[in-house]
Amino acid sequence: MSNGNNEVQSLSENINEQVLRQVRPEDRVVLDVGCGYGSLGKVLKRQRYDRTVLGIENHGQVAAIARGVLDTVFELDIEKTLPPIALGSVDCIVFDNVLQLASDPLDILRRMKPLLRPGGRVVCCLPNVQHFSTIANVLSGDVQYQLQGAFDQSQKRFFGAANIQKLFLDAGFLPGFTDAIRTQMSEELAMAFMPLVEHLGLNPSAFIDKTTISHHICVASPIPEIATTSDAITFIVAVSNERQLENNLLASPILQNDRHEIVPVIGTSSAAEALYNGLSQSARKNKLVVVVHEDVYLPAGWDDRLISGIAEAERRFGPVGVAGVFGVTRSQFGSFERAGKIVDRGSLLTTGHQLPICATSLDEVVIAFPVQNGSIVGFDETLGFDMYGSEACLAAWEADQFAVVVDAPCFHNSQAGSDLGEDFQQSAFAFAAKRLDAFPYATTCIEFAGDGQVRTW
Known part of the structure; x- marks a missing residue:
């Protein structure tokens, strides 16, 4: 040209x-x-x-x-x-x-x-x-x-x-x-x-x-092509920045028709409150509920990749309680490893794991609940807007369900800093107080030692 x-x-x-x-x-x-x-x-x-x-x-x-x-x-x-x-x-x-x-x-x-x-x-x-x-x-x-x-x-x-x-x-x-x-x-x-x-x-x-x-x-x-599906998803999003919401989540190609339901929730103090308020406002009874950040862009075909990924995970492992696109898995040697694919700000984060894979923790950017497998697990108001992906994973395993990372890349277009601020630290403290028996433990950004000490990784 x-x-x-x-x-x-x-x-x-x-x-x-x-x-x-x-x-x-x-x-x-x-x-x-x-x-x-x-x-x-x-x-x-x-x-x-x-x-x-x-x-x-x-x-x-x-x-x-x-x-x-x-x-x-x-x-x-x-x-x-x-x-x-x-x-x-x-x-x-x-x-x-x-x-x-x-x-x-x-x-x-x-x-x-x-x-x-x-x-x-x-x-x-x-x-x-x-x-x-x-x-x-x-x-x-x-x-x-x-x-x-x-x-x-x-x-x-x-x-x-x-x-x-x-x-x-x-x-x-x-x-x-x-x-x-x-x-x-x-x-x-x-x-x-x-x-x-x-x-x-x-x-x-x-x-x-x-x-x-x-x-x-x-x-x-x-990215390999994926078969189309027809199932619908209910998306729940806590809104704090209208510009980011409009430029990202609401601009996502998969939300430009009436296949899926999107429920914006304003004025909440925790992800748990946003989830339960969103469910109460939902007009549909979809089999899949996704809690998603407002600054996430879900590209064309993302819905089919998520649905197909969860279905494949259930064929391999069993009933899925919670799924995400990026998280932490545990190797056969017991070490923690990040797993998944996501475009995060200006970086492509991708690991060599075969997906779907079982997860010990999930990044909160996208958290999906197949509600046909039972009630939504793992949301705790004391955690605010952080650590609930980890809590959901542990609660799913306790309920004899699987937590998984699936192959459904999306774009996290956060325009804020990547430093872990005071709100995150408070969430991590609340999580540690509740889950000390699960340590050592790792999220995508921090590790908890057996004695509860925290370090970034």
Whole structure:
């Protein structure tokens, strides 16, 4: 995909080193979407003599030049036509400053996903609309389109970090930021932003880090397809930040129709209170109740993955009392290990465990209760808004039910700090007082020794 302007040639001669570094030595077949004059592909072929580099370019004159460099160049509009490439034959698909030029980048990613081999990946570079220069221009009321960057004159889509992560999850990929192109921000401007950052409840250090990024480099791996289901879920969410709720949970694709029920609960002092108030307000009797944070984004197909994951866990283990997407399991040697898959803030957290797996603790970001197996277990008002995932696990095991981590990745888009604050410490103290007989014990962020001493891990 190319603008076809004279500027393109000069820009195409500049190799994106950050993208180049993400192509693995073992990637033998590489597809460069929007290959331009073939500059990136030329370097890739020099790195490995038997590497095949395919290109897609929609501008005829540019494509003709690229054919002299790459193995094959398809002259087509990727938004309308897929290249005639065998399914499951490509090791790496590169989108270097391309997806923001498309009207429907989600559709492109979904249609091109089957071209990847098992273990194949997408490497993507996208301009960051949250860059400090863009924020300054928007605040000044004078937004100028440019030849490149966040306001490229040919750009049709705009992406911040969270939008990139949501895009790839919806397309059926696990995204991880692996690099970034940065520019220096003056200390004076950074300090000037701070009152607004504080007002919005943002993490100052995370905000400064993101706003110095002009381009995000993302590497994404395909998630296996899942069979569709028809069961409905009741979602209960404690609401404290309307902006986060609207931008994340309520924006989730699976909640854009009437299949599921969502019950927002305002003004509660604990997750237990939110759960019981939500159940009393629920108009449905769904077999699955999910307590979820307001800053969680549930991508397309997430509901089917959760339902299928719980069903698979029950086939393997027995009745499930509680399930989550990230938690702690215990190895055959007795050690605690984190288990699951989740995109948490700017990081992809994924472990090598085969899922579903039995859990000793669950992260509270998503807690699911298959209510057909009995009453909801493990919520205690003294725990506030923390540690109830751990309490639910222990209570499930006591009720002869299983606690499990299932394969249903979602996005936790918390914009607050990751430090464990006073509220968490109070919850941990209440949990320790109640569950000392279960120690040693571990959650996803802290460990309790046998004597109740606590440390982060």
